[in-house]
Amino acid sequence: MSYAEALARIAATGGGAQALASHLATAIDAGVLVEDSEWKHLGLAAGKDQAVPPSVRNLLPDSFDGEAEEGVALQPPADARSRAFPIRAGGARLGWLSIFPRSGTVAERRPLVRLTTAQIAIELSRDAGGGRGRRRSFWDRLLSRAYDDPVEAREDAHARGITLAPGYVAVAVEGEGLDESVAAQKNAELRRVCLDVLGTRSGEVVVIERGGGFFFLVPAPLDIDASNARTAATLIPRGITRAGIDVHVVGGIGRHAEMLHVARSVDEAREATTIARRMFGGGKVMPYEDLGIYPLLHRGGAQREEWKAFAERVLEPLRAYDEKHQTELVRTLRLFFDVGQNIKVAAAQLNVHRHTVFYRLRQIGEIGRLDLDSPHDQLTLRAAIAIDALGS
Numbered sequence: 001m002s003y004a005e006a007l008a009r010i011a012a013t014g015g016g017a018q019a020l021a022s023h024l025a026t027a028i029d030a031g032v033l034v035e036d037s038e039w040k041h042l043g044l045a046a047g048k049d050q051a052v053p054p055s056v057r058n059l060l061p062d063s064f065d066g067e068a069e070e071g072v073a074l075q076p077p078a079d080a081r082s083r084a085f086p087i088r089a090g091g092a093r094l095g096w097l098s099i100f101p102r103s104g105t106v107a108e109r110r111p112l113v114r115l116t117t118a119q120i121a122i123e124l125s126r127d128a129g130g131g132r133g134r135r136r137s138f139w140d141r142l143l144s145r146a147y148d149d150p151v152e153a154r155e156d157a158h159a160r161g162i163t164l165a166p167g168y169v170a171v172a173v174e175g176e177g178l179d180e181s182v183a184a185q186k187n188a189e190l191r192r193v194c195l196d197v198l199g200t201r202s203g204e205v206v207v208i209e210r211g212g213g214f215f216f217l218v219p220a221p222l223d224i225d226a227s228n229a230r231t232a233a234t235l236i237p238r239g240i241t242r243a244g245i246d247v248h249v250v251g252g253i254g255r256h257a258e259m260l261h262v263a264r265s266v267d268e269a270r271e272a273t274t275i276a277r278r279m280f281g282g283g284k285v286m287p288y289e290d291l292g293i294y295p296l297l298h299r300g301g302a303q304r305e306e307w308k309a310f311a312e313r314v315l316e317p318l319r320a321y322d323e324k325h326q327t328e329l330v331r332t333l334r335l336f337f338d339v340g341q342n343i344k345v346a347a348a349q350l351n352v353h354r355h356t357v358f359y360r361l362r363q364i365g366e367i368g369r370l371d372l373d374s375p376h377d378q379l380t381l382r383a384a385i386a387i388d389a390l391g392s
Helices: 003-012 016-028 107-129 131-143 150-159 180-198 223-234 236-242 259-280 294-299 304-325 329-338 343-350 354-368 375-391
Strands: 030-036 041-045 083-089 092-101 167-176 206-210 213-219 248-253 285-287
Touching: 003 016, 003 107, 016 030, 016 041, 016 092, 016 107, 016 180, 030 107, 041 107, 083 107, 092 107, 131 150, 131 206, 131 259, 150 259, 167 180, 167 223, 167 259, 180 213, 180 223, 180 236, 213 223, 213 259, 223 236, 223 248, 223 285, 236 248, 248 259, 259 285, 259 294, 294 304, 304 329, 304 354, 304 375, 329 343, 329 354, 329 375, 343 354
Parallel strands: 248 285
Antiparallel strands: 030 041, 030 092, 083 092, 167 213, 167 248, 206 213
């Protein structure tokens, strides 16, 4: 397949600027950075050992040829061979495509750069001029917390042809270890499967591409819709396997958030993705609310009130059950850990049969949606009990 045919295939599958940048980077063995006219990242592709500046905004000379057919030489600290090429549509400059060669010069790769620049210009022109661009700009504003008034947000959305749901659940999904030569195709397949799994009758699932992955905003007007969205999202890895797609994924699921605060759910989904990868080895799409103490440990600098709220969130369902049914689940749990998880000793100190302790522990797991055999869930429970004791 020729380079031009590959570009057309990427465009047809909705790969966007990121996939086009990755394809060019592989073909010419160079780092590639794509920015729009407002210096927003649209695509970045570089080898693991290659440093690419976050932007060329301050690396462009004060004056340069407006056409810049051979590219604009970037100023230090960029390598002297680096060049930035304007992305144009007619007389309008839509952004910059910057090349950072590993070897050789940009001149010898100019035909491929020209083809890629032209294809990215088509993509940007289509987005900027059509409804897709107007809709995407709304979601960018909403996720940047630009709206203070829900009425303003709804009116702006309506003007752009968007019907907003009262609430959303954000789901982040990333394919891991994808070779750049197949990343665009694999991501297109990943996107399709995720939409199939997350499909809902409550409204259109919004797809936002970020870096090498996706955010899906799943409409959730009611709590039951949010619960269904969480359950569906955890099944994404299984759906990918059933579809026969050889992609190892990792992801996170944010908590249910009102429309105006959907950025919070996105932040939680992103954080859950990081924790799922680092603490659970990836291969899962994990809900933020099931990560126990890890978000507080990952974030660092948590205030006393946050720790206290965490402990209350973990122990309150058990306390509520104790109060309603006159049981001793919290006491049993605390004693179970105090005696080194020895069922016999715990039963003796509680003056009950061993089977009663087993039954209570099973109840604790079911009520708190926790696995007492899991070291991760044990850490959460031990921390909650300690925080509760220190604050009492």
